[in-house]
Amino acid sequence: MKVSIVGAGLAGSEAALQLASSGVEVDLYEMRPGTMTAAHTTGVPAELVCSNSFRSNLLHNAPGLLKEELRRCGSFLMKAADCCRVPAGGALAVDREEFSKTVQDMLRSEKLITLIEKEVTEIPPGRVMIAAGPLASTSLADALAKITGSGSLYFYDAIAPVIDFESVNMDRAYFQNRYETETDTDTDSQADYLNCPFTEEEYFNFVRELKEGERVSTRDFEKELHFQGCMPVEAIADSGDMSLAFGPMKPVGLVDPRTGVRSFAVVQLRMENRAGTAWNLVGFQTKLTYPEQKRVFRMIPGLEKAEFIRLGSMHRNTFINGPLLLDERMQLKTDNRIMFAGQITGIEGYIESIASGYLAGVLMAGIGTFPAPDTALGAVLRYPTETVTDNYQPSNINYGLFPPMKKKPRGGRRARREAQAERALKSLSEWLSALSAEK
Numbered sequence: 001m002k003v004s005i006v007g008a009g010l011a012g013s014e015a016a017l018q019l020a021s022s023g024v025e026v027d028l029y030e031m032r033p034g035t036m037t038a039a040h041t042t043g044v045p046a047e048l049v050c051s052n053s054f055r056s057n058l059l060h061n062a063p064g065l066l067k068e069e070l071r072r073c074g075s076f077l078m079k080a081a082d083c084c085r086v087p088a089g090g091a092l093a094v095d096r097e098e099f100s101k102t103v104q105d106m107l108r109s110e111k112l113i114t115l116i117e118k119e120v121t122e123i124p125p126g127r128v129m130i131a132a133g134p135l136a137s138t139s140l141a142d143a144l145a146k147i148t149g150s151g152s153l154y155f156y157d158a159i160a161p162v163i164d165f166e167s168v169n170m171d172r173a174y175f176q177n178r179y180e181t182e183t184d185t186d187t188d189s190q191a192d193y194l195n196c197p198f199t200e201e202e203y204f205n206f207v208r209e210l211k212e213g214e215r216v217s218t219r220d221f222e223k224e225l226h227f228q229g230c231m232p233v234e235a236i237a238d239s240g241d242m243s244l245a246f247g248p249m250k251p252v253g254l255v256d257p258r259t260g261v262r263s264f265a266v267v268q269l270r271m272e273n274r275a276g277t278a279w280n281l282v283g284f285q286t287k288l289t290y291p292e293q294k295r296v297f298r299m300i301p302g303l304e305k306a307e308f309i310r311l312g313s314m315h316r317n318t319f320i321n322g323p324l325l326l327d328e329r330m331q332l333k334t335d336n337r338i339m340f341a342g343q344i345t346g347i348e349g350y351i352e353s354i355a356s357g358y359l360a361g362v363l364m365a366g367i368g369t370f371p372a373p374d375t376a377l378g379a380v381l382r383y384p385t386e387t388v389t390d391n392y393q394p395s396n397i398n399y400g401l402f403p404p405m406k407k408k409p410r411g412g413r414r415a416r417r418e419a420q421a422e423r424a425l426k427s428l429s430e431w432l433s434a435l436s437a438e439k
């Protein structure tokens with residue numbers, strides 16, 4: 001069997017590697033660098049277009065459980081991510097260049113995969129997987145519109161700025177992980193987060209300018225809808241002057257080691273590359289214009305002279321109405337030679353897209369069934385095929401997608417989630433045993 005995959009992003013690359021590992025030949029089409037998207041900046045596969053974080057690694061957080069399941073399943077991209085990690089406390093963050101390069105090497109060294117640099121403008125013949133992502137090219141979107149009818153929807157995401165470490169004023173900023181005091185931290189090792197502390201007056205001045213800052217206008221044909229967890233910082237400020245102080249700028253668990261003072265608010269920066277030369281503003285996705293970003297973000301104490309390696313920006317997100325269009329194997333109901341994978345199905349997030357690519361690869365190879373809904377894989381990947389709603393909107397992995405426990409475990413929220421994680425991993429191991437028996 002031979003299949004064509006459109007898009008060597010997170011889902012397409014994982015699916016190609018899974019298919020090849022099952023002995024299936026793959027033509028993997030990628031339009032970059034010849035044709036770029038509005039957010040990608042390189043021609044390498046599996047580029048991370050925004051944050052370099054794959055979110056929490058802890059099992060009582062749903063993204064942590066999904067990652068653990070992917071490790072147990074033998075996901076190639078999860079392995080690459082673990083190999084390229086940079087310090088990020090309880091989260092998994094990666095050196096983005098190293099990550100994409102590792103995936104590229106994996107694809108190139110697989111004899112059954114042919115990487116073809118070409119924009120796909122019509123649906124290819126034969127078995128096809130569409131993994132063209134939220135920034136699928138316009139020609140492909142047109143071709144998809146023909147086969148899906150009015151199933152395509154559009155909305156916006158926002159990217160956070162990245163700062164050159166050399167330009168940070170360390171007389172104001174300090175290293176510290178939340179809830180870790182100096183005595184908790186090994187004195188020889190540096191904490192993962194860089195903190196810029198605000199006085200009350202500095203905070204309210206900053207919020208005022210953020211709200212007044214000029215924004216990139218929304219184009220007529222695009223509806224403005226932000227995906228949860230990637231809300232532009234100025235939109236959070238619009239919702240109330242204290243919203244940021246209780247959100248991405250919350251000061252809890254942080255005390256300036258030089259003064260012993262807990263500040264009124266804090267902006268945190270996280271390492272963007274292993275060398276530690278680039279740091280991103282955590283939770284600061286934005287749609288302010290470029291000059292306004294420089295003006296307003298230089299009001300952050302410690303960033304008065306910040307040099308921006310990358311400024312924030314806004315992008316379209318394309319996804320299909322999965323529940324209407326897809327069957328239980330993520331194939332088009334009206335033409336089951338075409339399968340969809342990744343964010344274009346209406347899931348959202350890096351790790352979710354890798355998970356979707358993994359399962360699409362396994363299913364297209366003709367092995368296995370959908371994992372049970374009490375696994376993280378089953379919970380998030382059933383969402384695009386089984387959700388019943390009049391207004392289908394993307395979702396990332398969260399414990400709300402899991403079926404409730406038959407017997408409610410004792411203890412609080414954390415204990416409940418740990419029990420759900422335990423149940424998920426047990427269920428996954430049964431699924432994996434059945435899968436290996438089929439192989």
Ligand SMILES: Cc1cc2nc3c(=O)[nH]c(=O)nc-3n(C[C@H](O)[C@H](O)[C@H](O)COP(=O)(O)OP(=O)(O)OC[C@H]3O[C@@H](n4cnc5c(N)ncnc54)[C@H](O)[C@@H]3O)c2cc1C
Binds near residue numbers: 120341350
């Ligand atoms: C601006 C932006 C910021 C985001 N930030 C985050 C974040 O911080 N954290 C997070 O977890 N998720 C984020 N996401 C969501 C999502 O997780 C990523 O977009 C993720 O990369 C999706 O994986 P994918 O494989 O579905 O698509 P992609 O990784 O985008 O891969 C699709 C590939 O298809 C190629 N392609 C498109 N059209 C064609 C064509 N016609 N022919 C050939 N190739 C084509 C593209 O060039 C691309 O390489 C963001 C999304 C966007 C748009």
